Amino acid sequence: MLKIETLRGFAAVARCGNLSDAAATLGRTPSAVSMMLKQLETHLGEPLFETDRKNRLTALGRFVLDHAERELHQFDTTVRAIEGYAKAVYGSVRIATVPSIAGTIMPQVMARHFGRFDEVDIELRDIDSNSILHEVLRNRVDIGIATIGQNRAGLHSQLLMTDAFGVVCAPSHPLAKEDGPIEWETLMTERIIANSLSESIDAIPSRDLHEASRLKAHNVASILGMVRANIGISLLPKMTILAFGSDALVFRPLADQTARRELHILRRADATLSPAARMLEERIRDTVASIMQDM
Amino acid sequence: MLKIETLRGFAAVARCGNLSDAAATLGRTPSAVSMMLKQLETHLGEPLFETDRKNRLTALGRFVLDHAERELHQFDTTVRAIEGYAKAVYGSVRIATVPSIAGTIMPQVMARHFGRFDEVDIELRDIDSNSILHEVLRNRVDIGIATIGQNRAGLHSQLLMTDAFGVVCAPSHPLAKEDGPIEWETLMTERIIANSLSESIDAIPSRDLHEASRLKAHNVASILGMVRANIGISLLPKMTILAFGSDALVFRPLADQTARRELHILRRADATLSPAARMLEERIRDTVASIMQDM
DNA sequence: CCTTAGTTTCAGTTTTTCTGAAATACCATT
DNA sequence: AATGGTATTTCAGAAAAACTGAAACTAAGG
Structure with a gap:
C-alpha cells in the first residue's frame, strides 16, 4: 500500500537527481532508498526514472512527483496544525x-x-x-x-x-477624610446606594444596611456617578473600583474581611x-x- | 512521527464511536487499534477522547478529526490519481x-x-x-x-x-474502363499530376514519369479536384483515397508493389x-x- | 452488586524496514 | 575498446515496528 514516506523518498530522489544525496537528506542509507523506490515502481508497475542514475524522470515520474509534492506539503501542513494545536501554539x-x-x-x-x-x-x-x-x-x-x-x-x-468589598465615596464626603478600614457601625448613618454586587454580602450588618437603603442601581457607571455627585456612598469590590474608578472617588476597605x-x-x-x-x-x-x- | 495510517485509525474510531467496530472496519484487532491510538495521544501529549469508551471527543480530538478527514480524503485522491495514471486509466x-x-x-x-x-x-x-x-x-x-x-x-x-500507391482517375478516363493492377508502361502516355507523396516513390519508371510531369500539387483536395475534372491522373496511396476519395473517382492499384x-x-x-x-x-x-x- | 460489553496490557510473533558489504552497472576518459 | 571511479542494486542479517490472542481491567446498565 502506498505510504507517505515512500512519496517523500521518491520526491527527495527526484529533487536531488541522485540517490545518494537523497539518502543523505532523508537520513537513510542509499540502499534503503533504493529498495523503497523499487518497491514503489513495482507497486505502480512502471519505472519512474529513465535510467538508473536517477536524473531523468519518465512521464509517470513527473506526474508522481507533481502529485507527491503537493501531497507532502499538504500533509506536513496538517501535521503542523495538529501538533501546534496540541501544544497550544495554535x-x-x-x-x-x-x-x-x-x-x-x-x-x-x-x-x-x-x-x-x-x-x-x-x-x-x-x-x-x-x-x-x-x-x-x-x-x-x-x-x-x-x-x-x-x-x-x-x-x-x-x-x-475573592475581592474584598470596600466603601466608595466622593472626596468631599466625611469618610474620605480618614484612612484605614471601616467598621459596619460607621456606615449605619450613611446613605447607601445598593447594587447587585453589594446585595450578595452575607454579613448581618450589611443586610440591615441594604434593607434600609432607598436607592439601588445596577450599572456601575451610574452608581459611581451618583457617588461622585455625593448622593450617597456605595459598597463595591476593589477590582471594580480599580477598573472603573477615577481620581474623583475615594475607596476605603471594610474592616470585615469576610465581605468578599x-x-x-x-x-x-x-x-x-x-x-x-x-x-x-x-x-x-x-x-x-x-x-x-x-x- | 505522525503517519497517515494513524490518522486513518483515529478517524475510524472517532466515526464509529467505539474501538471494536473501528477495528473491524480497519481489518485489525481492537488491541492493535488501541495501541495505535495510545501512541497518537502520547505523541500529541493530550487525550483525544473524553472517556475510554471512545464516544466523545475532546476539543483536540475534534480538531484532529477535522484535519485528519480532510487529509485522508486528499491523500486517497492523490493515490488514486497516481495509480490510475500508472495503469493508464487516467x-x-x-x-x-x-x-x-x-x-x-x-x-x-x-x-x-x-x-x-x-x-x-x-x-x-x-x-x-x-x-x-x-x-x-x-x-x-x-x-x-x-x-x-x-x-x-x-x-x-x-x-x-506501408500503404501501396495506386492510380486515381476520373470514371470517364480510359484507365477506368479496365480493372486490376497497372504496369508503369501503361502510364507513360498519361498526363500525371505529381504530388509530394508520389514524388517519394523510388522506382525508376516513377522518377521518369515525375520528371516529365508538368503539373504538381500539394493539397490532396485540389489534386482530387483536378483528377475529377479529368485534367490528368495521379498517384496516391490507397489510404489517402479511402480517406478523401469519393464515388466520382476510380482507384486502381499499381502492379509494382514496391511503390509504397x-x-x-x-x-x-x-x-x-x-x-x-x-x-x-x-x-x-x-x-x-x-x-x-x-x- | 453483578454482568456484560468494551478497552487496555502484556508477551510473543510476524512483518516491515534498515544496514553494511559485496556485486554490479554506468559514464567519462583515455 | 579498456579502465577507473562513482553510483546503484542486491543480499543476508539486524533492528524496529506493528500485530495478535489471551488475560486483566473498567465502566455502564440492570
Missing part, C-alpha cells in the same frame, strides 16, 4: 468575564500570554455573571469568570479569587478544554496569584 | 498523424479504445509529415505517425505500416511515453494489424 479560546476582571486582570494575562502564543486567537467578552453562566453552558464560550449563585448543573467551577465577592472560573463539566484554552486558564491563575501576592 | 495523450491516417485508422483506434479508458484525454491533430516531426521533437505531441525522410536525430521511429508509402510511428528518443500513451500506441498497432489482415 488554537482559539473564547472567554467571558465580568467587566471588572476584563478591565483589570485580563490585560495583565494578555501581556504575559503574548509573544509566546501569538498564533492563539483569543476572544474576550465582558458581560454580567448570569449571562456568563448561560454562555458557558451553551458552549458559546470556553472559559467564564463570574460570581456564581447556586445554578451550577453541568458546570465545572473553581474559586479563582467570590469569582469562579467556569467551564462545561462535560467537555475538555482545548490545549490553548487550558494554557490560557493556567495563565489566568498564575496572573491572579502573582497579583494577590503584590497586594 | 492521463492524456497528444497525437499527430498525417491526414489520411487521421481519417481512416484513428477512428477505428478510438472505437476500440473507448469504453475501457474513458478517462484518458486524447488530443488528435492531423498535419503534414514534416510538421509532425517537429512537433514530436519539440515535445508538443507524444506520438506522431508520419512518413519520415532521414531527419531522425533525437527521434525514436518504428515502421507502423512508409508510415512510421514516432516519439522522442529521450523520453518514455506515459502509460496512457503507451497503451494508445499499442492499440494503434493492434488496429493496424487487424486492418492489414482484413485486406
Whole structure:
C-alpha cells in the first residue's frame, strides 16, 4: 500500500537527481532508498526514472512527483496544525468575564500570554455573571469568570479569587477624610446606594444596611456617578473600583474581611478544554496569584 | 512521527464511536487499534477522547478529526490519481498523424479504445509529415505517425505500416474502363499530376514519369479536384483515397508493389511515453494489424 | 452488586524496514 | 575498446515496528 514516506523518498530522489544525496537528506542509507523506490515502481508497475542514475524522470515520474509534492506539503501542513494545536501554539479560546476582571486582570494575562502564543486567537467578552453562566453552558464560550449563585448543573467551577468589598465615596464626603478600614457601625448613618454586587454580602450588618437603603442601581457607571455627585456612598469590590474608578472617588476597605465577592472560573463539566484554552486558564491563575501576592 | 495510517485509525474510531467496530472496519484487532491510538495521544501529549469508551471527543480530538478527514480524503485522491495514471486509466495523450491516417485508422483506434479508458484525454491533430516531426521533437505531441525522410536525430521511429500507391482517375478516363493492377508502361502516355507523396516513390519508371510531369500539387483536395475534372491522373496511396476519395473517382492499384508509402510511428528518443500513451500506441498497432489482415 | 460489553496490557510473533558489504552497472576518459 | 571511479542494486542479517490472542481491567446498565 502506498505510504507517505515512500512519496517523500521518491520526491527527495527526484529533487536531488541522485540517490545518494537523497539518502543523505532523508537520513537513510542509499540502499534503503533504493529498495523503497523499487518497491514503489513495482507497486505502480512502471519505472519512474529513465535510467538508473536517477536524473531523468519518465512521464509517470513527473506526474508522481507533481502529485507527491503537493501531497507532502499538504500533509506536513496538517501535521503542523495538529501538533501546534496540541501544544497550544495554535488554537482559539473564547472567554467571558465580568467587566471588572476584563478591565483589570485580563490585560495583565494578555501581556504575559503574548509573544509566546501569538498564533492563539483569543476572544474576550465582558458581560454580567448570569449571562456568563448561560454562555458557558451553551458552549458559546470556553472559559467564564463570574460570581456564581447556586445554578451550577453541568458546570465545572473553581474559586479563582475573592475581592474584598470596600466603601466608595466622593472626596468631599466625611469618610474620605480618614484612612484605614471601616467598621459596619460607621456606615449605619450613611446613605447607601445598593447594587447587585453589594446585595450578595452575607454579613448581618450589611443586610440591615441594604434593607434600609432607598436607592439601588445596577450599572456601575451610574452608581459611581451618583457617588461622585455625593448622593450617597456605595459598597463595591476593589477590582471594580480599580477598573472603573477615577481620581474623583475615594475607596476605603471594610474592616470585615469576610465581605468578599467570590469569582469562579467556569467551564462545561462535560467537555475538555482545548490545549490553548487550558494554557490560557493556567495563565489566568498564575496572573491572579502573582497579583494577590503584590497586594 | 505522525503517519497517515494513524490518522486513518483515529478517524475510524472517532466515526464509529467505539474501538471494536473501528477495528473491524480497519481489518485489525481492537488491541492493535488501541495501541495505535495510545501512541497518537502520547505523541500529541493530550487525550483525544473524553472517556475510554471512545464516544466523545475532546476539543483536540475534534480538531484532529477535522484535519485528519480532510487529509485522508486528499491523500486517497492523490493515490488514486497516481495509480490510475500508472495503469493508464487516467492521463492524456497528444497525437499527430498525417491526414489520411487521421481519417481512416484513428477512428477505428478510438472505437476500440473507448469504453475501457474513458478517462484518458486524447488530443488528435492531423498535419503534414514534416510538421509532425517537429512537433514530436519539440515535445508538443507524444506520438506522431508520419512518413519520415532521414531527419531522425533525437527521434525514436518504428515502421507502423506501408500503404501501396495506386492510380486515381476520373470514371470517364480510359484507365477506368479496365480493372486490376497497372504496369508503369501503361502510364507513360498519361498526363500525371505529381504530388509530394508520389514524388517519394523510388522506382525508376516513377522518377521518369515525375520528371516529365508538368503539373504538381500539394493539397490532396485540389489534386482530387483536378483528377475529377479529368485534367490528368495521379498517384496516391490507397489510404489517402479511402480517406478523401469519393464515388466520382476510380482507384486502381499499381502492379509494382514496391511503390509504397512508409508510415512510421514516432516519439522522442529521450523520453518514455506515459502509460496512457503507451497503451494508445499499442492499440494503434493492434488496429493496424487487424486492418492489414482484413485486406 | 453483578454482568456484560468494551478497552487496555502484556508477551510473543510476524512483518516491515534498515544496514553494511559485496556485486554490479554506468559514464567519462583515455 | 579498456579502465577507473562513482553510483546503484542486491543480499543476508539486524533492528524496529506493528500485530495478535489471551488475560486483566473498567465502566455502564440492570
